[in-house]
Amino acid sequence: MSSKKKCGPNIVILNIVKELANKHEMEIFFLDESDDDVFECVNVKSTQIKKASDLKEHLKRFDIIHSSGIRPDALVVLCKVIYRVKCKIITTIHNYVFQDLYYSYGLVKSLIGGLLWCSIWLFFDKLVILSKNADNYYWFLPSAKKNIIYNGIDDNDCLQNKKCNYRKEFNIPDDGILAGSCANLTKRKGIDLVIQTLTKEHKIYYIVAGNGIEKHNLINLVKARKLHERVYFIDFLDEPESFMSQLDVFLMPSRSEGFGLTVLESTKLGIPVITSNIPIFMELFDQMCLTFDIKNPSTLIDVITYAKKNRLHLSQKFHAIFQDRFTSSKMATKYENVYNNLFREVL
Template sequence: MKIAFILPALANKGPIVVARDIINVLVKEGHVIDVFFFDEKNEIALDASSSRKITMKETIPFDEYDIVHSHGLRPDYYIWKHRRHIRTKCCTTMHNYIHEDLKFQYNQLVATLFGFLWTRFLKKQDHVFVLSNHMKQYYTRWISADKIEVIYNGRSFPDIGSALRQDELAKLEKLKKEFIVLGVIAQLTKRKGIDQAIKILPQLPGYCLLVVGDGKEKEQLERLAEQYKVEDRCIFWGYHKNGSLFMSLIDIYLMLSRSEGFPLSLIEAASQGIPTVCSGIPIFKEVFTQQEVTFFELENEQSLFQAITSINYLRDTYSQKISQFYQNRLTAEIMGNNYLLAYKRLAAVN
């Protein structure tokens, strides 16, 4: 097949990483993939047949492709804007819950305005991929259910070696000898729920919290750690291009989110067999069971305390279970082949 991907930029962000992994799987299987993007930001490498920057006014040769697959608000707007020139089947992947994500990231006004516009753009798509059955139900408010298909995210992780400096590595290994390391690798926003871990840390004297990532909530989280007198056990590492390098230093991974699409860091933790605690939001309870992870109730400190301490006693068991689950359900190859089957069905529809 010949497929065009339209992306906002080649940025090291979750939705773009997912698109990259789909592309790499399809190229390995002999398909031709051309990538078009709007912003000159080369943070990730693609195995695509070609890639080039375009403008919103520019019309790509749509008729050359079997499928055009967009990811994100601007690419979806681009399809909506040029739809009258497009006979090729178009699809998009929704990586988030539009209104909730915009509300957490900006405010209610932005969520209402851009949520309305984005859902309008989606109606011009022939097919909409979502990341869970719960997300499918959410989008049926605006789109017919027969146009929506669920494909779980997946990832594969090549061995990238160790890019941590020796002094960084020594600091973290020293920490690991003194404490059980709770870890979070994420953009620091309120939606990620990291404040919940800080608030529970006084009740967990043998534990420390390692936070890798940056964002507008970082200063607030640092102040919260001081307020709860746990700043000596909260390590805010900041942004690192290869956050995955920290996974092997984490004893228990924390997914504390108040809202999520399908977080890639959770898949990576699973791939490395790291015991994981998840908030009890629908996406996590749909994908996992209590055999693979432990759950806690959002904003409930006692529930989070119990989830952390209980998984700590059975770390080896949970490590084995979540690693096996990853191999069976969450690899990039599984995801990529699911998209390929969907593309073939879509292209065959008259």
Template sequence: MRIAYIVSSLANSGPIIVVNDLVHEFVLHGHSCDVFYFDDKVQLDFPCYVQKINFTDHIDWKKYDIVHSHGFRPDLFVFIRKPINRIKTKFISSIHGYLFAEQYSIWGTIRTFLSGGLVLLAIMRHERLVVLSKGGVRFYKRFVKFSKIKYAYNTTRIIDLEGEISTNDKNKILEFKENSILIGCNCGMSLRKGIDMLLKALVTLPDFKLVLVGNGPDKARFEQLSKQLGIEDRVCFMGYRPQAYRFLKYYDIYAMPSRSEGFPLALLEAAACGKYVITSDLPIFLETFSESEIVTFKMEDINDLRRALLSYTEQAVEAFQDNIKKRFVEDYNPERFYDRYFKIYKELMR
């Protein structure tokens, strides 16, 4: 099978990581892959041919069995450049989140519906839409013909569980932790990720400290909030780090208090490492892991978040860590990920 992937850039970000995983798995299984991208942001290596493009460039679609685009610009490129005449090549788009909900938190009502409408327009000429969960199918069938939608869970990257962070970072984390229970969160610093809830919960939990790895538009807001709450000495902002999963071994608890998620790649990394995980009660978390594998709290309920954090005990940790790692191996390993996408591609080619 010959596949073309079209992405916005080669940045180390969620949707591009998924494409990177896809390419690695399909190349490993003997398929031919090419990757086309728009922006000069190159952070991930792909084991195949890659080419920077713009909207005036021509791609010989007939060379490919499948063209798989990820993101608005790649989808729009397909919308504009796909031949009017019928060809054997099949076009697929993946949407990596909940369209209107995620944009509303950034742009407000009018821009959200305008931009959301453009995204839906851009995928009109694709034969298939892939979303990341069963919940995603229920959401998008309101806007897209149901028979056109498929879902596929992500996997985690091929991560080096023995890999180590820098000596400076390691010393900083260990000195910061001391004898506390250390909560960790690797994510973009935005309100959508619910970091403000963690900071508020920390106020009455003097035995807990928090490490945040990542940058984002609301990082300064969170730094200011930690000062206002009087907990700045128990919060460590590490900033962006490549391969942030390498910090997982130093956390006692991995927290994902998100208000919205397409698919929780960071949660899969924590599961692969067998961490004790606390999440909000988002449907995507409840779909991907059970109550015997993660501890959940009610969204926006700071007291319930405190309750979840205080559930951290030696006995609970051992059971949950075993369960979540077993679930990852059974349902979210790279082979399952490949099998699901191969089935979607093959069905479309018939």
């Protein structure tokens, strides 16, 4: 992986490691140092890789290498093709690559980068896709290599003590509806759609947790709409569970999304979730979330109000579906099946 910092793809890997480390020999390889280490809670050896030749020697000791991210993917393929390392290689495709790169880098760079990344994937023995929708999106990748596995998270209660009372911090009245989002603030995340929908007449208060290249633009949008008493920004949270647990409703207004782990995290905590009606969410969370029309964002207000009035019923219903579909144990079992099938090919 690129680093051991806390992010969606690394949380997925962490949950796989938690579930399978007691059954298989595992080691974590990473490229860059980071301020935080999402893997510090597991007793698994980790090694920093500084050049391809270092990785080549390590890979000789393993039957299967599972990479995540464009740089790790490229490095693993380099070792496989040039150094003729015999282990099987697998990667998880966490995003819709052209859409993802477009919202961050623009059209030209997204096309060049997307084509390069897709070309790298062709060299892998197995590819894990996160949804049927993504499987259709990547129609050009070999069907025999693709496996659909939904992400999952640990369903154990891990709620920390509240470090901040956000209603008190921002003077939000008891009858106000507290909505929130937690995201890397890019155009793709759709936070601007929520801000453009809110008015001072609504008793809806919105807290956005996160940093990113769009944060300054979002702050300016709040100022332009005179919503400084309705919309608030806080920095990225290493442990967002305390923040999420204080919300009346969690919002996921993305224009594009690979999966959406924060949907699972909020649902686990009993917080109703509202997502945009993009295809990936309609497939994954059709019965587990409420939705609003991304082409008509004004519908969001009524959905938020409904979620607040029916919070108890919705949270119980959604949590039951979460436990049935999206736990880390269910996800890890499916990954283990893929690993076992690859291991038989090594023998």
